Amino acid sequence: MYSTGHHFEPPAPPLAPDRVTGLGVLMRLRRNAFSAFPARCFSAPAIKYRLGITDLILANTPDAMRHVLADHPDRFRRVRATGRVLGPLLGRGLAAAEGEAWRRQRRTLAPAFTPRTLPVLSQHIAACAEATCARIEASSDGSIDLLSAMQDLSLDIAARSMFSLETARFGPELRRLLVFYSATIGRPRASDFLLPSKLLTPTDVRRALFRRRWSRIISSVIAERRTTASPDTPRDMFDMLVDAYKDQDEGLLADEVSTMLFAGHETTGLTLFWACFLLANAPEWQDAVREEARACDVSPSTAGEALARLPLTRAVVEETLRLYPPAYMSARAVMDPHDLCGLPVRSGSLVLLPFCMLHRNPAFWASPSRFDPSRFLDAARPDRFTFLPFGAGPRVCIGAQLAIAESMLVLARLLRGNAIAMEHADPVQPIGSFSTRPSPVPVFKLRRGMPRAPVKSRRARSMTELGATAKGRSRSDGNADV
Ligand code: HEM
Known part of the structure; x- marks a missing residue:
């Protein structure tokens, strides 16, 4: 197993007491x-x-999750809380x-979203990553808010790769509304879980008003797409949707x-932020990712091929x-009713x-609080149903491959030329509410070039071991439908 010798345990808030009630869980x-x-969920x-x-x-174990998501999806349906909370952004979307x-x-x-589309999507990802990193590198005085930078970049990637659009005109307003x-x-x-859908709370009314503002921006995005596309623009997801929904209402x-714009960027931007946070606190892993990124070409024309050469990333x-x-x-x-x-x-x-x-x-996880990417390099990768960031079964995330490719290529581009560190040592906690956001939002330091001397003797040994494990690993392991 690859080991950096350095073990980082990122902070996490305390769990609920075992005596918590069902209502207590929902309120928390x-x-x-x-x-x-x-903690009872662990047993x-x-x-x-x-x-x-x-x-x-509470369905806690891999078997319970498999039962709900994959084995019996027809015995379960979406809950009204999903409609209340995400409805303003998703409407009747997928x-x-x-x-x-x-x-x-x-x-x-x-x-x-088939694997066939990844090379083209990777070109867009790499082009957007290059533009953002070049801008950050040219303008940064060293201090940077990587949360905003990564979410703006993810929105750029979603708009360009799916709808052939630049985000200059609508991106800032869209992000501002989402942050709010x-x-x-x-x-x-x-109340989102408990009240019947027909009973509107003051929050539901505010959500409905929000939906009006949000829909106005989406309409202007569609109008812009219709006016900017030329007959030479390659067919993209927008053309596909227009054809498929021509008999449906607008x-x-x-x-x-x-x-697609919302689901396609909010989660990936956060993944990139947290990866930067973890790597800023685990410098040896950061060095290893940098070394790997420097050994391959992640520019747009070759980004698709580079993916197979970034196992550590x-x-x-x-x-x-x-x-x-x-x-x-x-x-x-x-x-x-069933069992x-x-x-x-x-x-x-x-x-x-x-x-x-x-x-x-x-x-299911050894030392679960520890940041240890090598657990995903082992031949004994985690079982499919112990690792479900994209869900599973028929409603598994449709953009999972795109999200992973995007996170890999952006990290590789950012780190091959820069080192990141935290500006302050204050603990940063994950807050899972709308999505998993950091509190407080930390400031990073970005330094161009090769900042740390690699730890030669240990690195040489570990990278040799790593080479053996990473090569032996097949992508068909574990996440068959991801
Ligand atoms: C790291 C990034 C991402 C994470 C963690 C994530 C997570 C998830 C999860 C857990 C689900 C299943 C929800 C459920 O079963 O209740 C899901 C569904 C979905 N995701 Fe993602 N997602 C990510 C990126 C993306 C991207 C890039 C797109 C589109 C470009 C996308 C579009 C969707 C859609 C449309 C669904 C609903 C699929 C359906 O119901 O058939 N996601 N996502």
């Missing part, structure tokens, strides 16, 4: 999902709480659709564009997704799947 979700669930496959006239089930509409939308979009939404009315509340097209991205999954949890409602890992569940019960707990369960 608004503050921080990383401290909403009790019980599923836990049931009474919640008024219904039940709340992530919110159900039944036959969902099947049709998934079939329409799937061709845009995620910090305020986008945080899930207990609103569905707008919801799909909105879904990929392991860092996966370890980041384990510790800080941007989608920290999923939720479903039970459609018919979930020995626990009888009633129709209408609410099931939570806390990925953030699964990823830190000591029964």
Whole structure:
């Protein structure tokens, strides 16, 4: 196993007490999902709480998650909280659709995300990464807010790779609205899970008003795309959607564009931020990623081929997704009474799947609090259902490959020419509420060139061992559908 000799344990908030009630879990979700669930989740496959006239089930183990997501997806449906919290951004887009509409939308979009499309997507990623890194390098006085930089870059990549658009005109307003939404009315509340959809709370009214402002920007994005495309522009996802939805109302097209822009950048931007945070605190891993990036060409024309030569960078991205999954949890409602890992569940019960707990369960992960990307290099990679940053089953994230490729190529480009460190040593906590955001938002120091002398003797030994493990690793391991 590759070892840097240095062990970084990033801070994490304390778990909920074991005596927490079902309502307590839901209330804690608004503050921080990383401290909403009790340690009991590490031992019980599923836990049931009474919640008024219904039940709340926490599905904790790989078997319980497999049951809900992959083995019996037809026995569960989306919960109304998803519609309340994400509805203003997703509308009727793929992530919110159900039944036959969902099947049709998934079939329409799937061709845009097959492995065949990765080389072209990688070109766009590399071009955007190059432009952003060059700008940062030219303008930075050394101090930088990498959270904003990575989220702006991810939005750039989503807009360019899927819709052939530059973000100069709409990007800042779109990001400003999202930052506002995620910090305020986008945080899930207990009432989102408990109240019938028809009963509107003051927060729901504010969300509806937000949706109007958001939809206005999405309409202007679509108008811009329609006017800027020339007959020579290669076909992109927008053309595909226009063809597929020509018999549908314009609103569905707008919801799909909105879904892809939102889901396609918020989570990936956060992954990049957390990877930078972890690498700034684990300098030996940072050196190893830099060395790997310097040994291959990540410029646009060759970026697609470079992906296979960045196994260490990929392991860092996966370890980041384990510790800080941007989608920290999923939720479903039970459609018919049955048995979930020995626990009888009633129709209408609410099931939570806390990925953030699964990823830190000591029964499945050695030293789970430790940042150790080498666990993703081992021949004995984690079992598919112990690592679910993209979910699983028919509703697995459609953009998972794109997100991983994007995170790898951006990290490789950023680190091959720069070193990053934290400006202050203050602890940074993950806050899982709308997504997994840092608190406080830290400032980084960026230094151009090769800042640290490599630790020669240990590096030489470890990199030799690493070469052996990384080469022996096959991409068909573990995440078959990711
Ligand atoms: C690191 C980045 C990402 C993470 C962690 C992530 C996570 C997830 C998860 C956990 C789900 C499943 C939710 C559930 O079953 O309830 C999901 C679904 C989805 N994701 Fe992602 N995602 C990422 C990037 C992307 C990208 C780049 C796109 C699009 C370009 C995207 C589009 C979607 C869509 C449309 C769905 C709904 C799929 C369906 O219901 O059929 N995601 N994502």
